[in-house]
Amino acid sequence: MNTRRARWYRYVRHFSLPAFLAAVVVAVLVMTTTGPLDSGARAARATTHSDAEPQLARVSLSSNIRYGTASPNQSLTVCSPAASADSAAGNRPAVLEIHGGGWAHGDKSGAGWTDVCRWLATQGYVAFSLNYRLVPAARFPAQLDDVTAALRWIRTPKNAKRFAVDPHRLGVFGGSAGGNLAALLGMRGTGDLHSGTRVAAVVDLSGPIDLTAAGQRRGRPGAYLQRLELAYLHCRTFARCAQSKAASPLYAVDPSDPPVFIGGSENELVPSAQGKAFASALRAARVPHTLDLVPGHRHSIKAFDRRMRAKVAAFLNRWLG
Template identity: 35%
Template sequence: MTRWPLALWLLLSGAGASAIAQPYNAETTYRKLVAAYPDIRIASSTVPASVQVRKDIVYARRGELSLALDLYSPGPRDQAAPLVLLVHGGGWRSGDRGEMAPLAARLAARGYAAATVSYRLSGQARYPAAIDDVRDALQWLRAHPEVHGADVDRMVLAGGSAGGQIAALAGMTSDGAVKAVINIDGLSDFTSEEARRHEDDPAKNPSAAGAWFGGRYAEQPALWHQASPINHVSRASPPVLFIVSSMPRFSVGREAMMAKLREHGVVAETVALPGTPHSFWLFDPWVTPTVDAMTDFLGRVFGALPASE
């Protein structure tokens, strides 16, 4: 099957020129939000001198396409730190790993190793390619501890929006390799009525999810079901933290998934940030409370981090 360049694919698929002109990133999202939230600022990804950053590390190749990640390593510590792999959003068809740099920088400043990852977007390869890519990034990190120095037995998947759904799905199906999942304003159930109202809207030709799955729910029901993290919950699932905005449509399925996790005795928590828009993790003043929620949760999962040397 021919894989078109992303911009050409969006045009041919009916997504239109506006989708091409408005990629998902902090700058374009800021322009959409600033009128309603005049005090927001694009979050800085500046790191303290103790944090080492290594960029453009290729973890996999798909033909001529190289998939890369950026590593944020904390300063020397008495014990190897947990590693958080951060998955960016963008409706499965836009965005890049740079969106997650502010979170990665702040996590590393607090003693956690972090990595931001690229994956194939829907215009490059449909579902489940993105899931396969994130799994391969996890495998690469597990196989190369000498590169990052983190504890490969304490790996975490986290992501925002579409990245939250990807992180949750990959985490629920990791066979124990992922020890915690953090889903930031991402879907848990594509098949619920509320999710399909937005993601299966016939006026969207195609919707973001429809483009990823290669068809509407009636055409690809098995894929819509398979890609829903809620359908993979078991007693072996890792603990899950949901961090949500004031816009519940983006985290549809969360309450049902939490109930299912708890039925299996798995820790499931929610931190809600009142008055926040979707994509809040890209901006101040919400980056700090987002990182607070993440590190508080990881502290309960793994215990307090040892002091730096």
Template identity: 30%
Template sequence: MVFAIIYYTFVLLFAGLTYASVEGRIPVVPRLQYLVVLGLSLISEWPLPVIVLKIVLINIASLLGVFRGIIPQLFYIVDLLNMIGLVVIFIDADEARRAIEQAIKSYSDQRELPSFTSETFWQRMVNPHFVPQNVFQYADIGYATHSEKSEATKNDFEQVNYLTLDVYARKDISRSTSKPVFMYIHGGEWIRGDKASPYPLIRHLAEVGWVVVSINYRLAPISFYPSQLIDAKRALRWVKQNIEHFGGDPKFIAVAGDDAGGQIAAVLALTPNKLEYQPGFENVDTSVKACVLINAITDLVGEQNSWISDYFSKKIAGRQTKDITFLREHSPLHLIKEDPVPFLVFHGDRDTSVPFKSSSIFVEEFKKNCKAEIQFIPIPGGHHVYNLFSSPRSHYQAIGVEQWLNHIHSEEGNGDYAWVSKEHDFSD
């Protein structure tokens, strides 16, 4: 009886998530919204492991005699239909492959992205926590000065633990020739998240020869914004001063982020050397060479993100009322200028947390006002945190980012991509 209740609960839960994943509609569940968003992305990115779990549960239920009677058999039929839906979701991931191949074909190295017939594709599906074996992680490196750490402890002693970063690099990296650097800023609505999140993008870029830095920053509401932006610039300062020791090139740094981390990354890229955001290190160059955004929050003011104005002003920035001037000053959409760095923008077309249209508007405004390159790649079937999971969709995106960054690196006068490792052939 107990297992029957567990089985029925799982059937209803996964059926609801599968339907919502396909339809791109999210149920409103107060206090559990983050878990619902995570569940939708899990279903859309890991459909095969979910199918395996369902087969195991069905076999156990059958052995225990759960399917005796009309109602249990109806649940069984719903479960079978659910698995068919999961197969459709799995096949849907191939749309992302075609979209990215089309987007990068003008500057790619003509590498074919892994398909259903690729060994690489199945390697990542069978092992959802896939981590390249030739990448080494230098963890928990502090990037703040002693005085900055002392200041951080005034709000909460543990805040100093967030002023750290990880460096990822190939174990066989040669330090005779500096490699370009990729600095990633995690998302989490400015209140959660961690640099150790298993983003496939981070590991892929390190595997093919980039030196990758993943940073933490102090979280709201213990540390109010713009502490998060200032911390990101402090991390960038550390990278410029120290990354050569890890084989990285401090003269070529690209910054990236998703969700709130995308907002921080974009503002960092669009406000180089702005003194008010780099207190105590005003003389440090905080410019970067490129910016990559994934499901990023680009407008804190507009109608597309109507919920966020009050949330950001009061909970994240600690202000008593909604401050439109302040919101505009920290909205990437309103910071676009004539000579920014190149941008690459991804957005899942089923994102229900950050509206897909907000990225479209950002790209349109960028093209109207800037001479710099910008590329927008919609991700078919992508939910809000699809990039967090080791799945075909996230790995297609990782290869797309790699190709675009190599293109920008070459455009900067750094020659071709000869420095990139060819040891791992992703096309198989």
């Protein structure tokens, strides 16, 4: 018996303990060397699933519904909240969700954007997550035309009734290129925010706000972002690009515009100077707005963590609830 104990002691001391310590070291290295998220998917999962699992299970999805006939890209997914008294009466507010991807990539079905769509539904909104035509097959203003067409489609009496939506309470949420399109949609036009192609609230995460030559001096966007913008605008240079101003929400701000939530990071792909300039223009026009920039490099929905999510929920509830 004593011999067996001695052998066991030697096994634990010379094999098990070193193996255990090695496993701990490997685990620590994995945790401390994992780089930034390479897509919005894991960030959105971590921030949208953590405290809403019961509600998420009750969200219903209707996929690949056509809102236009000009292109196969003109489709959307609808994330609907659980049935309620409001849904029976057709009184639920809605949010149009616009994915990012440099106007040339991305899809509404990407895991990160699906998760945001589902999260919006847990907050009581009918979320319409759309695809739109992409560069190089389509250039500005085709993308904005698609977003506008989707908004009109939602507002038609037939579709508002189908999805139990209050057509007078529509907002828009976009990130990166989708943030640019969301802000353009919000700043476009004047007057009443509850009909036609107007929206009652805008959430813009990391959207390029000034695509003009002057905008290239707002935080000095890198060469990669400049290439994306020029391809979107179908221009060789910013200096000779007549449509750059029309593609820049900054120059369309007026006092009748809807409240705007501007989110992003201090040091990311789209310079924070763009969001700050947008906030200054909104302030000058006395348009209600929130500027929320977090430290670090997280772009678009990667920055949409639990804290920002709570702020966006409060913002939407104030202006659409």
